[in-house]
Amino acid sequence: MGEIVNRRVRELDPLPTPAQVLATLPLSDKARRLIIESREEVRSVLMGRDDRLLVIVGPCSIHDPHAALDYAHRLSSVRRELEDDLLIVMRVYFEKPRTTIGWKGLINDPDLDGTHKINKGLLLARQTLLDVLDAGVAAATEFLEPTSPQYLADAVTWGAIGARNTQSQVHRQLASGLSMPVGFKNASDGDVSVAVDSVLTAAQQHTFFGIDHRGRASAVETLGNPDCHVVLRGSTSGPNYDEESVRNALRIIERKLGTVRIASRGVIIDASHGNSGKDDIEQARVVRALAQRIAHNEKGISGIMMESFIRGGNQQAAPLEQLEYGKSVTDKCISWEVTDDLLHELATAVRERRACVTAAGE
Numbered sequence: 001m002g003e004i005v006n007r008r009v010r011e012l013d014p015l016p017t018p019a020q021v022l023a024t025l026p027l028s029d030k031a032r033r034l035i036i037e038s039r040e041e042v043r044s045v046l047m048g049r050d051d052r053l054l055v056i057v058g059p060c061s062i063h064d065p066h067a068a069l070d071y072a073h074r075l076s077s078v079r080r081e082l083e084d085d086l087l088i089v090m091r092v093y094f095e096k097p098r099t100t101i102g103w104k105g106l107i108n109d110p111d112l113d114g115t116h117k118i119n120k121g122l123l124l125a126r127q128t129l130l131d132v133l134d135a136g137v138a139a140a141t142e143f144l145e146p147t148s149p150q151y152l153a154d155a156v157t158w159g160a161i162g163a164r165n166t167q168s169q170v171h172r173q174l175a176s177g178l179s180m181p182v183g184f185k186n187a188s189d190g191d192v193s194v195a196v197d198s199v200l201t202a203a204q205q206h207t208f209f210g211i212d213h214r215g216r217a218s219a220v221e222t223l224g225n226p227d228c229h230v231v232l233r234g235s236t237s238g239p240n241y242d243e244e245s246v247r248n249a250l251r252i253i254e255r256k257l258g259t260v261r262i263a264s265r266g267v268i269i270d271a272s273h274g275n276s277g278k279d280d281i282e283q284a285r286v287v288r289a290l291a292q293r294i295a296h297n298e299k300g301i302s303g304i305m306m307e308s309f310i311r312g313g314n315q316q317a318a319p320l321e322q323l324e325y326g327k328s329v330t331d332k333c334i335s336w337e338v339t340d341d342l343l344h345e346l347a348t349a350v351r352e353r354r355a356c357v358t359a360a361g362e
């Protein structure tokens with residue numbers, strides 16, 4: 001057998017089952033309530049029943065659970081302060097899709113040293129999510145590995161399928177069975193219509209290969225997820241957060257999804273990635289430009305995403321003891337101080353939008 005299979009597999013190291021991990025690190029009652037409430041709030045914002053702005057904000061990736069929790073505590077108090085205007089959900093991203101190679105996130109390599117202790121990373125990631133929730137902050141994450149949601153998804157309020165996977169059947173099927181709203185990014189080359197196709201596909205029922213809670217290979221039958229939507233993140237050839245690009249995306253959504261029963265025909269705009277050339281200073285400028293447009297009641301923008309951490313910028317990934325505290329090891333992030341200002345500016349923009357709507361009798 002060894003001559004024809006597994007010739008390029010060094011080892012198969014069993015992982016605990018999802019049921020074991022969930023039993024070791026269960027959700028608290030408080031966390032469960034936060035997840036149920038915040039998922040419903042996200043749906044309401046997406047449907048326009050709640051006039052707040054969804055703001056998904058936090059580090060590009062989590063590499064240091066202690067710094068992540070420090071960030072979550074800062075965010076928690078702003079979240080409460082601005083809750084009448086903003087629905088804030090923290091980016092708690094553990095799985096990084098790479099353009100070629102690079103550190104693939106806390107689950108894949110928790111020690112950031114190429115030892116890839118997934119067993120450790122899985123538990124560390126789940127513990128971090130639970131800690132963030134206990135700090136009173138709802139969590140957003142990108143789902144990358146098709147089986148990882150079984151270990152984490154119960155603790156997640158908003159999910160993303162990234163630009164590199166938006167056209168992947170595997171990820172569309174996965175989203176069709178997820179219990180929370182899921183945003184599909186436009187493709188890295190800027191194609192928005194594939195993300196719209198994803199929303200259409202994920203809203204349908206599917207049957208596919210997966211695992212159950214006991215880790216058994218299973219045929220997974222899903223009901224379809226009507227809470228998927230498009231995230232505009234710019235592309236390798238430039239931004240797509242300008243008014244014309246947003247109108248264009250809304251037209252594609254209307255044309256392709258006109259009769260499909262989905263929560264949102266609006267978009268979320270990711271101010272990072274292709275919309276700011278992954279530059280934190282530019283990213284803050286993009287958020288400010290969006291705040292102005294929101295204040296003027298531009299239609300179709302349900303939410304904003306920002307990559308933000310304690311310190312601005314980024315650094316090379318390396319073992320924790322060699323790193324500067326609170327600074328991204330993947331894309332450049334906006335510093336906490338600037339983030340705090342931007343969140344207040346976005347809240348002001350939402351109040352101005354509300355005044356516009358009232359004045360226009362909408």
Ligand SMILES: O=C[C@H](O)[C@H](O)COP(=O)(O)O
Pocket residue numbers: 060096097098099100101102273330331
């Ligand atoms: O959000 C993070 C990165 O943009 C994504 O993981 C791709 O990064 P890379 O192009 O550096 O691999």
Ligand SMILES: C=C(OP(=O)(O)O)C(=O)O
Pocket residue numbers: 060093097142161162163164185233273
């Ligand atoms: C990888 C990310 O984004 P994108 O898929 O848009 O590159 C991300 O948001 O972390």
